[in-house]
Structures are given as C-alpha cells and as structure tokens.
Amino acid sequence: MIEFRAVSKRFGALPVLHNLSFLIPSGRVFFILGASGTGKSVALKCLTGLCPINAGTILLDGRIISGATEAEFRVLRRQLSLVAQLPALLDSRNLFENVTLGIRDRVFRERAQTAERCLEAVGLGELVEGLSQTFPSQLSYGQQKRIAIARSLALNPDWLLFDEPTTGLDPRTTIEIFRLIRTVADDHRKSVVVVSHDVRNALRFGDQLAFLEAGASIAQGTPDEIRASAHPLVREFLLEARA
Amino acid sequence: MKAQWLPDALQATLEKATFLRRILSALVREPLERDELVSQFALVCWRSLPTTLVAGLFTGAILAIQFYLQLRGFGAENVLGGLNTSACIREVGPVLIAFMLAGKVGAYTSAELASMRVSDQIEALRSLGMHPLNFLVVPRFLAVTLSALVLLCFGLIVSVLGGLAAARLVGNINSTQYLSMLPRYIDGFSVAMAVIKSFVFGLLMALICCHNGYLCEAGTAGVGRAVRRTAVQSMFAIVVVDFVVSLLARGLQS
Amino acid sequence: MNLHDRYDRTLLLNVVSVGRRSISSLVRRRFSRDEFWRQAESFSIGSLPLVLFSLFFVGIILILEYSFHMKLIIGNDELIPSFATMMLVRELTAIVTALLLTSRMGASTAAELGAMKNSEQLDAYRLLGTNPIDRFIAPRILACTLACVLLTFLALGVSILGAALAATIGLGFEWRSLGSSLALFTSYRDFLACGLKSLLFGVSIPLLSATIGLRARPGAEGVGRATTEAVVVTSLWIIFCDFLLTYALAQA
Numbered sequence: 001m002i003e004f005r006a007v008s009k010r011f012g013a014l015p016v017l018h019n020l021s022f023l024i025p026s027g028r029v030f031f032i033l034g035a036s037g038t039g040k041s042v043a044l045k046c047l048t049g050l051c052p053i054n055a056g057t058i059l060l061d062g063r064i065i066s067g068a069t070e071a072e073f074r075v076l077r078r079q080l081s082l083v084a085q086l087p088a089l090l091d092s093r094n095l096f097e098n099v100t101l102g103i104r105d106r107v108f109r110e111r112a113q114t115a116e117r118c119l120e121a122v123g124l125g126e127l128v129e130g131l132s133q134t135f136p137s138q139l140s141y142g143q144q145k146r147i148a149i150a151r152s153l154a155l156n157p158d159w160l161l162f163d164e165p166t167t168g169l170d171p172r173t174t175i176e177i178f179r180l181i182r183t184v185a186d187d188h189r190k191s192v193v194v195v196s197h198d199v200r201n202a203l204r205f206g207d208q209l210a211f212l213e214a215g216a217s218i219a220q221g222t223p224d225e226i227r228a229s230a231h232p233l234v235r236e237f238l239l240e241a242r243a
Numbered sequence: 244m245k246a247q248w249l250p251d252a253l254q255a256t257l258e259k260a261t262f263l264r265r266i267l268s269a270l271v272r273e274p275l276e277r278d279e280l281v282s283q284f285a286l287v288c289w290r291s292l293p294t295t296l297v298a299g300l301f302t303g304a305i306l307a308i309q310f311y312l313q314l315r316g317f318g319a320e321n322v323l324g325g326l327n328t329s330a331c332i333r334e335v336g337p338v339l340i341a342f343m344l345a346g347k348v349g350a351y352t353s354a355e356l357a358s359m360r361v362s363d364q365i366e367a368l369r370s371l372g373m374h375p376l377n378f379l380v381v382p383r384f385l386a387v388t389l390s391a392l393v394l395l396c397f398g399l400i401v402s403v404l405g406g407l408a409a410a411r412l413v414g415n416i417n418s419t420q421y422l423s424m425l426p427r428y429i430d431g432f433s434v435a436m437a438v439i440k441s442f443v444f445g446l447l448m449a450l451i452c453c454h455n456g457y458l459c460e461a462g463t464a465g466v467g468r469a470v471r472r473t474a475v476q477s478m479f480a481i482v483v484v485d486f487v488v489s490l491l492a493r494g495l496q497s
Numbered sequence: 498m499n500l501h502d503r504y505d506r507t508l509l510l511n512v513v514s515v516g517r518r519s520i521s522s523l524v525r526r527r528f529s530r531d532e533f534w535r536q537a538e539s540f541s542i543g544s545l546p547l548v549l550f551s552l553f554f555v556g557i558i559l560i561l562e563y564s565f566h567m568k569l570i571i572g573n574d575e576l577i578p579s580f581a582t583m584m585l586v587r588e589l590t591a592i593v594t595a596l597l598l599t600s601r602m603g604a605s606t607a608a609e610l611g612a613m614k615n616s617e618q619l620d621a622y623r624l625l626g627t628n629p630i631d632r633f634i635a636p637r638i639l640a641c642t643l644a645c646v647l648l649t650f651l652a653l654g655v656s657i658l659g660a661a662l663a664a665t666i667g668l669g670f671e672w673r674s675l676g677s678s679l680a681l682f683t684s685y686r687d688f689l690a691c692g693l694k695s696l697l698f699g700v701s702i703p704l705l706s707a708t709i710g711l712r713a714r715p716g717a718e719g720v721g722r723a724t725t726e727a728v729v730v731t732s733l734w735i736i737f738c739d740f741l742l743t744y745a746l747a748q749a
Contacts (some may be wrong), residue, residue, distance in 0.1 A: 050369060077372040088367035090359075102371040148367075155371065248546070294729055301740045308743050309588050313580055316682070322570055329569075334562055346600055346728045354721045413747055428569060463717065467608065470721070474600050478547060486554045489561050496565070 001026050002047065002159070002193070007056035007066075009039070009046055009215075016042050018215035020056070024208075026158075026191040029182060031202040033237065034212035040195040041085070041163050043212070048082045048161065049073035078102070081157035085164040087144035089136035095147060096131040102155040118150040121188070122180060142173045146180075153184065160184065162194045166201070174198070178205045199241035203227070211237065255476065262454040265376060266384055273377040283386035287348050288393060295343050295394045296401050302339055303331055303402030304409035311414045320414055324421035325428030327406040332399060332429060332437045333492075338485055340394045341444035344387065345477035349452040350470050352383055356456025357469040365457075380457055384449045391445025395437065436492050443488070447480045508708065508730070515634060515708045522635035527628070533636035540644035544601050545651070548594055552652040555593055556659025557667075559584060564668060578664045579681035585656050586687045587746075592739050594649045595698035599731045602641055603706035607727035610634070610706075611713030611720040619711075638703045645699025649691065690746050697742070698735050705731045 002024040009017040016039045024030045032040050045051040047058055049068060058066040065076060089098045099118060100111045116128050124146050127134060136144055145165065152160060162181065166174040178201050185192045196202060202209050203223045210220040211234055219226065219234045226234060307327045314320045356379065359365050368375040403422075410416040452473045459469035522528045563577045563584075610633065613619050619629045657679065664670040670678065706727040713723035 048370060050366060074369075074372050074374060077370060081372075082370040084363060084367060084370060086363050088363040090364055092355075101368070102373065151371065294733060297733055298736050301736045305588065305592075305736075305740050305743050308747050309584060312747060313583060313682075317571070319570060326566055326570060329566060330562060333565075334558065342596065342600075342732075343729075346732060347725060350604075350725045350728070351721075358717070409744070413744065428566075466717065466721075470724070471604075474604060475547065478551065478597060478600065482551045482554050486558055489558050493561050493565070 001061055003059040004043070004047075005057045005059065007043075007046065007053050007058060009042055009051065009053050016215055017046070017053070020212070020216055022210050022217045022220055024191075024193055026061075027185075027189065028207035029185045029192045029194065029205060031206040031209045032193065032195045032212060033197060033199055033202055033209060035197065038212045039215040040212055044082055044161050044163050044193070044195055048077055048080050050082070078155050079157045080159045080161065081152040081155055082161045082163065083149055083152050083165065085167060087136075087141070087148040089144055089147060089151075091136050093135075094132050095127065095134045095136070095139075098136065098147060099131075099150050099154055101151060114154050115150075118153040121153060121184065122146040122150045123176065124150070142169055142177075145169070145177070149180070149184075153188075157190070159191045159193065162192070162196075164195055164197075166196065166198060174201065181205065199237045203241065252479075258458075259450055259454050262458070263450055266381055266450075266453070269374065269377045269381050270385075273374055273381075276378055276382050279378065279382035280385055283382045284390060287386045287390040290347055290351070291343055291390065291394055292397060294347060295340055295398045298339055298343060299336070299398035299401040300405040302335055303327065303405030306330060306335065307406035307409040308413050311410065311416075315414070320416065321420060322424050322428065323410050323414065323416055324406070325424030327410075328399075328403055328425055329428045329433055331402045331406070333433050334485070334489070336395060336399050336402060337437055337440035337444055338481060340391060340398050340441060341448060341477075341481045344391060344394070344445065344448045345452075345474065345481070348387055348390075349448050349473050349477055352387070353452040353456035353459075353469045353473040354466055356380070356383075356453065357459035357466040360457060360459050361461065361463060361465055376457070380453045384453050387449035387452070388442065388445040391441045391448070392438065395441040399437075432492070432496060436488065440485070440488050443484055444481065447484060448477055451476045451480060508712070511712060512704060512708045515630070515711070516704055518630045519635040519638050519704070522628070522631045523639055527631045528635040528639065529632050530636075532632060533640050536637050536640035537644060540598075540602050540640055541647060544598055544644070544648060547601065548597055548648050548652050549655045551597055552590060552593060552656040553659040555589060556581070556585060556656035556661075557663040559589065559656075560660050560663035560667065574668065576681070577668065578660060578670060578675060578678045579683075581660045581664075582657055582679045583682040583687065585660065586653060586683050586691050588739075588743065590653045590656050591649055591691050591694035591698065592735065594652045594695065595645065595702065595735050596732055598641075598645055598648065598698075599702050599706075599735065600728050602644070603702045603727050603731045604724050606637055606641070606703055606706040607710035607713075608720055608724045610710030611723045614711055614713060615715055615720060634703075634707050637707060638700065641703035642696065642699035645702065646692065646695045649695035649699075653691065690742075694739065694742055697738055701734055701738065702731055705734060 004020050004022050007017050007020045008015070020039070020043065032043065034040050042051060046053045046066070049070070053066055056066070057064050060076070060080070068076065090101070096115055099115045103111055103114060115131065119125055119128050124143060136147070139147065165181065166177050169177065181192060181194060182205050184190055194202070194206070203226065206223060208220065208222055209226050211218050213233055219229050219231050221229070227238065229235065307323060310326050310330070311320060311323055314323055314326065359379070365375045365379070368378060407418055407421050410421050411418070455469040455473045455476070459465040559581045560577060563581050564574055567574045567577055567580070613633070622629055622632060661675055661679065665672055665675060709727040709730060710723050713719045
C-alpha cells in the first residue's frame with residue numbers, strides 16, 4: 001500500500017502539489033486522473049525519489065520512504081518501477097541490451113529467458129528472433145513504448161507505475177496498452193498505478209480512480225463510486241468522457 | 244561583460260571540482276562497469292589514434308625544420324634530434340594530444356551525454372534502479388584519461404619519425420645521427436613531465452566533456468551549448484595547465 | 498544548381514565547387530555586405546579573448562623552454578629572446594591562432610550551415626531568389642580570412658610581449674637591450690611568412706568548415722558529426738599546409 005500524507009512540492013515559486021493525500025491499495029489497478037499540469041506526473045516522480053518533496057511524507061507499506069537517500073531509492077526503484085511517458089530507450093544499444101538493462105547482474109541464459117518472457121507479455125513476441133540486431137530507431141513509437149514496459153517488467157517489481165502510457169497513441173493501440181496493463185496486473189499479480197487523462201478508459205480498466213486538481217486530491221473511489229460522484233469537476237470530466 | 248568573466252570561470256571550476264568528487268566517489272564505492280570501460284576505451288582510441296598520428300608526424304617535421312634553421316646559425320645542427328624530440332616530449336606532444344582529444348572525443352562525448360540527458364534516457368536509467376553516473380560517466384571518464392597516455396606514446400613515436408624524415412630532407416642529417424642525440428638530451432625529468440602533463444590533460448578533457456554533457460541545460464539547445472562550452476573550456480584549461488606545469492617544472496629543475 | 502544532390506561526392510570536389518562559386522561571388526561583389534560585417538565582428542571580437550590569452554602564455558612558455566634547452570645545448574642563454582621571437586613569428590603564432598580559431602569559428606560555421614541545410618532554410622532562400630553562397634558562405638569566407646590575419650598579427654604582439662615579460666622578469670634580461678635582442682634573428686621576410694600562413698589558414702578554415710557543414714547528414718546527430726569532422730579535418734589540413742609552407746620557405 002502506498003500512502004501520500006499532505007505532500008507538497010514546488011518548483012521554485014511554482015506550487016505543483018499542495019497537501020496531497022491519498023491511499024493506493026496494493027494488488028489493484030489505480031488510476032490517477034486530472035487535467036494537464038495538475039501534478040499527476042510529478043506525484044509519481046516524487047514517489048520514486050526522482051524529485052524531492054518539500055513537505056509531507058510518502059509511505060510504502062507503512063514505511064516512510066520520502067526522505068530516503070539516492071542509494072536507498074536505487075534499491076526501492078527495483079520494486080517501484082516507473083515507466084515514463086517517453087520510452088527513452090538507449091538508442092546506441094540493441095533491444096536485447098535495452099530490455100535487460102536492469103538485470104545485467106544475472107547470467108546470460110536467465111537474461112535471455114526473462115527478455116523473451118517480457119517481450120511475449122507486452123505482445124512483441126515476434127521481435128524475439130532478431131532482438132540483438134534490432135535497434136530502437138527501427139521501431140515505431142508504440143513498439144518503443146512496449147519495449148519500455150518490457151524493460152521495467154524484467155525487474156519483476158511489486159509495483160508498476162505508468163506515466164501517461166497511451167498519450168500520443170492511436171485509439172486501437174491505446175486499448176491494447178490498457179489491456180496489457182490489466183493483464184500484467186491480473187496474471188503477474190502486480191500493483192499498478194496509472195497516471196492518465198483518459199477518463200473513459202480509466203473507468204473501463206481501473207479498479208480505483210483518484211482525481212487531482214490544483215495539486216490536491218478531490219475525489220477517490222471505484223468506477224461506480226466515481227460515476228455517482230456529486231463533485232462538479234468530476235462530473236465535468238465524466239461528461240467529457242462520455243462525449 | 245569583461246568583469247563577469249573571472250567569477251564565471253571560478254564558478255565553472257568549482258562545479259567541475261564537485262563533479263570530479265562525485266565521479267571519484269562512484270569509482271570507489273560502486274562496482275566498475277568493466278564492459279563499458281573497455282568499449283569506451285576502444286572507441287576513444289579508434290577515434291583519436293589516426294588523427295593523433297597524422298598530426299604528430301607533421302608537427303614533428305615542422306618543428307624539425309624550424310629548429311634546424313635556428314641551429315644552423317651557430318653550427319649546432321647535429322643536435323637537432325635531441326632538441327626536437329625534447330621539445331616534442333616536454334611541450335608539443337602533450338598539448339597536441341590534448342587538443343585532438345578535446346576536438347574529437349570531447350565534443351562527441353559531451354554531445355552524446357547531453358543528448359541522453361535531454362531525451363530523458365538518464366532519468367530512465369535511474370528509474371530502473373541503476374546509477375547513471377557510474378554506468379555512463381565513469382567509464383567514459385576513465386577511458387579518456389587513460390587513452391591520453393596511450394596517445395602520447397604513439398604521438399611521440401611518430402613525431403620522432405616525422406622529425407627524422409624532415410631532418411633528412413632539409414639538412415641531410417641521417418637517422419643514426421638524429422637518434423643518437425636522444426639519450427643525451429632527454430632525461431627522466433622531461434619524460435616525467437610529459438607523462439604528468441598528458442595525464443592531467445586527459446583528466447581535464449574527460450572531466451570537462453563529461454560534466455558539460457551530463458549536466459547540460461534542458462531542451463535541444465542544451466546539447467549545442469554543452470558542446471560549445473566543452474570546446475572553450477578545454478582550450479583555456481590546456482593553456483593554463485601547460486603554463487602552470489611548465490612553471491613548476493622550471494622551478495623544480497633549478 | 499542544386500546544393501543538395503552534389504553533396505554525396507568526395508569532399509575535395511565539394512570544396513572546389515564551393516570555393517569556385519565563393520570566389521566568383523566575392524569578385525563580382527554579389528556577396529551580402531551585412532552578413533560580412535556581422536560575421537567579421539562576431540569572429541574577431543568573439544575569438545579575441547581566447548586568442549590573446551592563449552598566445553600570451555605561449556610566449557612565456559616558449560621562453561621557459563628555450564631557457565631549458567639553450568642551457569643544455571650551448572650552455573649560454575643570451576640568445577633566448579632572439580630565438581624565441583624567431584620561432585613565434587615564423588611558426589608558432591600563425592598555427593596556434595589558426596588551430597584555436599578552427600575550434601571556434603570552424604565549429605560554429607559548420608554547425609550553423611549544417612543546421613540551416615537540415616532545416617531547409619537554404620532551400621527556402623533559394624526559392625526566394627537568394628543564392629546561399631552570396632548570402633551566407635562567401636561573406637563568412639571573407640570575414641573569417643580577414644579575422645584570422647588580423648588576430649594573428651594581434652597575437653604576435655601579445656606573444657612577443659609575453660616572451661619579453663618572461664625574459665625580463667623571469668630570466669633577468671635587461672629591458673633596454675631587449676628590443677634589439679628580440680629583433681636580432683627576425684627579418685621582414687619572417688613577418689611576410691607569418692602573414693602568408695595566416696592568410697592561407699584563414700581561407701581554409703571557413704571554406705572547409707562551410708563545405709563540411711553543408712554535407713551534414715540529417716538530424717541533430719548529423720550536424721554534431723559534421724561539426725566534429727569540420728574541426729578535425731580543418732586542423733589536420735592546417736598542420737599539413739604548415740608543413741608544406743615551412744618546407745618551401747626553408748628552401749628559399
């Protein structure tokens with residue numbers, strides 16, 4: 001379980017997160033929604049220690065992690081794996097090296113098997129054959145995003161965090177990615193947090209949703225609870241989702 | 244704007260010193276990325292060796308001709324081999340190699356690291372629980388520092404060859420006579436000076452290009468700015484360090 | 498004449514092509530005066546601090562090295578300033594200035610032209626009836642050549658000053674006799690040689706850098722590679738040219 005307690009974050013004079021408090025239960029697909037600029041991505045970055053927070057605490061399974069050192073976060077990130085919005089693959093290396101970046105300390109056979117498994121899991125099984133000869137620049141954007149997911153999967157983390165996984169993708173690929181996320185959560189028993197502004201697919205694929213506005217949480221609940229919400233901003237989002 | 248120059252230079256030096264501390268700390272505490280180091284070292288040598296050899300060859304020749312004209316004035320042409328090689332070892336060799344490193348490897352490395360920073364690859368490495376400084380910077384830093392010494396050896400050999408050829412061409416001095424002067428005019432102190440200079444130059448080139456690339460500003464303009472900073476800072480560093488080491492050497496020798 | 502489809506050929510052909518068209522542009526005065534003044538100012542003033550700073554120390558270091566070697570070879574150091582000045586005028590100032598300028602002016606020229614080519618600005622100018630050679634390249638060549646010659650002669654002053662200071666303060670030479678001492682072995686022919694070298698280097702830097710910049714492969718990586726290539730190729734060419742000139746002048 002992840003808990004944010006009154007977390008505040010500012011970039012210089014600009015406040016991004018303001019007294020943000022919410023709970024993310026384990027073993028579910030949890031969506032963090034909201035308009036652009038409301039601090040959703042920053043919340044994920046603070047969670048994994050990529051950004052330091054200014055006030056408040058973040059807890060993982062009851063343990064405070066927000067003040068950890070970079071070295072401690074390095075260990076934590078193997079259980080809390082963030083898949084960023086841009087695939088950011090290393091373009092000078094082939095796909096095999098990219099996918100197995102986090103597991104270089106294992107023997108070759110284990111790395112190869114893990115790579116194959118993860119590629120199958122993200123629906124790119126056909127690339128396994130020429131994995132060491134293919135480079136990121138030869139892939140489409142959607143394929144690169146899947147490789148980035150496979151890269152994080154290879155670490156076998158407890159938590160997978162997705163920052164805008166479908167932004168910039170066509171509707172069909174969007175559904176495929178959300179289905180993939182759902183499969184990863186169910187079949188591989190991972191806890192998943194997804195930051196997105198796709199309310200419609202969040203209602204369809206998520207177990208729980210939270211809405212952020214002006215750096216604070218304004219609503220949280222299951223899809224049904226959200227649909228029944230009386231909060232004006234939430235109703236606005238729901239209206240747009242239907243449209 | 245002129246007054247701003249000195250405090251900016253001091254700040255840049257301080258930032259580099261802090262970065263060096265981070266690199267050394269990672270070197271000591273974290274496991275060494277051996278594969279990365281080997282491949283980076285091979286890349287640096289592959290890129291710099293041909294240009295260093297060509298530059299060294301012709302530079303040795305040019306200086307031989309100039310020294311010959313000067314020595315001829317009072318009949319001491321026969322010591323040309325000693326004089327030319329000594330000057331090349333003590334001054335020209337290390338500076339030329341530093342210049343080549345800065346121009347080829349320095350620019351490329353800072354551009355490469357800056358591109359990775361700007362396209363979020365470095366943050367992606369952090370998200371995977373890796374240590375980007377240890378994975379990317381330390382191998383490149385070590386590769387450039389160590390390759391400076393390798394390039395020095397090769398560069399000096401070809402500069403002797405170049406001087407030899409030029410001596411034969413211009414002054415009809417044969418190879419044996421040219422080379423026989425070497426042991427007389429080159430002492431351990433000069434060699435030590437050359438090695439120390441090359442090592443320090445290599446270290447500075449490595450530090451400058453890695454720092455500017457790794458900690459570049461955001462946006463695509465950040466890459467260009469990183470490369471330009473590397474070029475300018477490298478030139479200044481070469482001049483200042485060469486002066487300081489030469490001064491110290493003179494102080495120690497007298 | 499399409500600037501694009503010719504840039505797969507060898508560098509030499511491209512350099513000759515660009516050179517020929519630039520000469521024509523300069524001789525027929527079709528080049529952009531504004532661009533020339535802008536580049537001349539940027540090149541000279543921009544590179545001035547680096548060149549003067551570096552060559553001041555070159556003068557000092559040269560005196561130190563001559564001091565070491567003179568003692569070793571002939572055991573007497575009276576002629577140190579004379580030999581040092583001779584070396585500075587005949588050789589070092591021109592080539593060190595040129596190499597410094599290559600890494601500054603050469604790099605920026607290649608980068609600018611490469612970026613212009615990749616972003617199709619050059620095509621746009623041609624569509625508007627402006628010849629890129631007249632507008633961008635010929636002015637740069639003229640500006641860079643003049644800047645190089647100017648900076649080399651300024652550098653001469655600074656490096657000799659540095660040598661003079663090192664000789665008097667460091668080695669205890671007399672100020673009064675220093676003037677004649679410095680000029681002892683250096684004749685007007687040596688200054689001509691320096692000028693000739695700086696002229697040749699000054700033409701080479703922008704010509705080679707511009708051509709290599711125009712050959713840049715697409716993308717930011719292509720521009721980066723072109724910039725590095727420009728600096729390296731131009732530096733090597735300058736060293737090679739210097740060898741040829743030094744050898745030729747030695748025979749004279």
